[in-house]
Amino acid sequence: MDNNLDQLERPAEIMRVLGHPVRLCIARGLIRENxxxxxxxxxxxxxxxxxxxxxxxxxxxxxxxxxxxKGTEITYRVVSETAKDIIRILDLEEKK
Known part of the structure; x- marks a missing residue:
């Protein structure tokens, strides 16, 4: 068993934040809509x-x-590849 917990801190933080249904829905939508x-x-x-x-x-x-x-509008995008991978693993991203 690998006991290097430091390398798991970042993925654990991302999963914690994505653990709320609304945030997960927002991230999924941002991926779908680019x-x-x-x-x-x-x-x-x-x-x-x-x-x-x-x-x-x-x-x-x-x-x-x-x-x-852009002007008065802010367009948000998912930039974390780890978050994108988690959403794909959960099969929440729209199938292409």
């Missing part, structure tokens, strides 16, 4: 913008997503 803005997420999820913004902050803080500003 990025989108908060307004689009709000329409799809039918939850308040403030709630989505809180989840976005958690995903950004964990390094799972990044936002790109």
């Amino acid at each position: 990025g989108c803005n908060v307004s689009f997420m709000q329409e799809c999820l039918d939850i308040p913008q403030s709630t989505i913004s809180q989840h976005i902050r958690s995903l950004k803080a964990a390094g799972i997503i990044e936002g790109e500003r």
Whole structure:
């Protein structure tokens, strides 16, 4: 058994953040749509913008997503390959 727990810290943190259903749904949607803005997420999820913004902050803080500003709009994308792999393993990504 490999006892190097340090190398498991990052994947464990990503799984902890993705462990919330709304954050998992947001990450899955961002992968499917190849990025989108908060307004689009709000329409799809039918939850308040403030709630989505809180989840976005958690995903950004964990390094799972990044936002790109274009004018007044921010488009978010999943940048963590580990998060993408986890979602694929869970078979949550739309089949191509």
